[in-house]
Amino acid sequence: xxxxxxxxxxxxxxxxxxxxxxxxxxxxxxxxxxxxxxxxxxxxxxxxxxxxxxxxxxxxxxxxxxxxxxxxxxxxxxxxxxxxxxxxxxxxxxxxxxxxxxxxxxxxxxxxxxxxxxxxxxxxxxxxxxxxxxxxxxxxxxxxxxxxxxxxxxxxxxxxxxxxxxxxxxxxxxxxxxxxxxxxxxxxxxxxxxxxxxxxxxxxxxxxxxxxxxxxxxxxxxxxxxxxxxxxxxxxxxxxxxxxxxxxxxxxxxxxxxxxxxxxxxxxxxxxxxxxxxxxxxxxxxxxxxxxxxxxxxxxxxxxxxxxxxxxxxxxxxxxxxxxxxxxxxxxxxxxxxxxxxxxxxxxxxxxxxxxxxxxxxxxxx
Numbered sequence: 001x002x003x004x005x006x007x008x009x010x011x012x013x014x015x016x017x018x019x020x021x022x023x024x025x026x027x028x029x030x031x032x033x034x035x036x037x038x039x040x041x042x043x044x045x046x047x048x049x050x051x052x053x054x055x056x057x058x059x060x061x062x063x064x065x066x067x068x069x070x071x072x073x074x075x076x077x078x079x080x081x082x083x084x085x086x087x088x089x090x091x092x093x094x095x096x097x098x099x100x101x102x103x104x105x106x107x108x109x110x111x112x113x114x115x116x117x118x119x120x121x122x123x124x125x126x127x128x129x130x131x132x133x134x135x136x137x138x139x140x141x142x143x144x145x146x147x148x149x150x151x152x153x154x155x156x157x158x159x160x161x162x163x164x165x166x167x168x169x170x171x172x173x174x175x176x177x178x179x180x181x182x183x184x185x186x187x188x189x190x191x192x193x194x195x196x197x198x199x200x201x202x203x204x205x206x207x208x209x210x211x212x213x214x215x216x217x218x219x220x221x222x223x224x225x226x227x228x229x230x231x232x233x234x235x236x237x238x239x240x241x242x243x244x245x246x247x248x249x250x251x252x253x254x255x256x257x258x259x260x261x262x263x264x265x266x267x268x269x270x271x272x273x274x275x276x277x278x279x280x281x282x283x284x285x286x287x288x289x290x291x292x293x294x295x296x297x298x299x300x301x302x303x304x305x306x307x308x309x310x311x312x313x314x315x316x317x318x319x320x321x322x323x324x325x326x327x328x329x330x331x332x333x334x335x336x337x338x339x340x341x342x343x344x345x346x347x348x349x350x351x352x353x354x355x356x357x358x359x360x361x362x363x364x365x366x
Contacts, residue, residue: 005140005207009046009225012215017228019049020112022137027227035233035324037224042146044214044225047199051114052136053107055121059128060105064098067124069253069275071266075100080173080188082261084253085120090274091249093120095241095258099175099188108199110243124270140207142214145197145234146223153198156180156217157187167198175199183210193234233321236332239290239362245299245318246288246332254284255334257362286315286334290360296320297331297348297357304347305339306356314339317348325366331357 006016009025017026024046028034037043055064065072070083080099086092094113099106109117114136121132144153150168157167157178167187170176175188186201202210215225241247241256253262253275262275278284291297303315315335323330335346344359 005046005048005211008208008211012225014225014227019228020051020114020136022049024049025225025227027229028225031230031233032324034224034226034230037222038146038226038230038234039325040147041221042144042149042152042196042218042223043230044211044218044223045143045145045227045231046140046211047143047231048136048140049111050136050141051107051109051111051117051134052139052141052201053109053114053118053121054133054135055105055107056103056131056133057129060130061100063124063128063130064105064107064121065266065269067121067270068096068098069262069269069271070098071263072098072100073266075105077102078174078176079171080175082173082258084256084258084261085117086253086271086275087249088270088274090252090271090278092247092251092253092256093117093249094243095247095253095256095261097173097190099173106201110247113243113247138204139201140204140211142200142202142211143192143197143231144200144214144223145193147196148221148223149196149198152218152221152223153187155221156213157185168196180210181213183213185210191238192240193231193238232319233323236319236321236330237323237325237364237366239288239332239364241288241332242319246334251286251288251334252278252284254278255286255288257288284337286336287340288318288362289333289335289340290362290364291317291331291333291346291348291357292326292360292364293329293331293348293355293357295348295353295355296322296329296350297333297355298350301331301348301350303333303335303357304349304354306345306347314346323364323366326364330360330364332362
């Protein structure tokens with residue numbers, strides 16, 4: 001499967017990158033060209049390197065609900081939710097999307113983190129009927145995103161599910177089994193990098209047919225194939241956190257600030273006591289925010305209070321790129337809560353050089 005897909009991408013001009021043992025396109029043309037095509041219409045990404053776990057067994061739904069921050073009890077086949085997995089100390093293992101399938105659950109993890117999440121889930125399996133299998137390399141995953149992604153998918157996806165004939169109206173994180181041509185795919189609406197985005201999990205034997213079909217149809221409508229370099233731009237613009245940059249055991253879910261992935265009503269879960277105490281007593285120490293600057297802000301750069309005479313370190317940069325949409329340098333950064341104020345200006349220090357950065361809410365207003 002992988003070698004076939006690599007050959008396809010190379011024939012189409014892609015420069016390949018390898019992540020966690022899986023080869024995916026780093027770029028096809030340039031960030032600027034790919035970005036413009038996505039903003040104009042849509043882009044096609046190969047995100048097969050994202051982690052995928054299949055969780056089976058009669059106790060699987062209850063176990064995942066007990067060890068995650070969101071309420072998964074109401075999930076029925078065709079539904080999905082984002083949820084953090086957190087340690088007993090309330091520290092982040094990963095932010096995942098959990099999809100309920102008939103007889104199993106699919107857990108979508110950050111790249112390079114499926115094995116860690118698998119072992120972490122298995123730690124809580126004692127006598128429960130639960131099996132966790134890493135299927136990352138078993139199923140290619142494509143992503144269609146852009147201003148007209150819904151129109152693109154509406155044109156080419158067809159299903160017998162009458163309620164979802166208009167894929168543009170699918171609830172976020174829900175999915176259907178549908179068809180692209182004669183090939184069956186798992187199609188989920190998501191907001192990875194834009195409001196209009198669709199994940200497609202495909203059977204290995206259908207990989208070449210589906211990608212070629214997407215590519216040929218994309219050319220008719222002005223959509224473009226795009227690589228991970230452009231995905232990184234879109235990811236940061238959208239404020240999407242990934243392991244190990246924004247998601248790691250140095251932060252808690254409240255600091256990541258994906259509030260819809262945390263239920264306040266579900267009762268006990270692993271890490272719940274710590275998270276609830278931080279929330280109740282307003283003890284969250286830092287928050288993930290956006291920074292905008294005319295100067296580069298590399299990962300790891302220190303963020304300081306910009307008030308005259310102050311030399312107080314208040315945070316650090318986790319991810320950064322140049323945004324073609326804003327024509328500025330942008331970054332994700334964890335900053336001390338008392339300094340998270342709209343309109344604030346910060347000093348970002350790289351080596352001996354200091355540059356100014358301005359606060360931005362997430363996602364960035366592109």
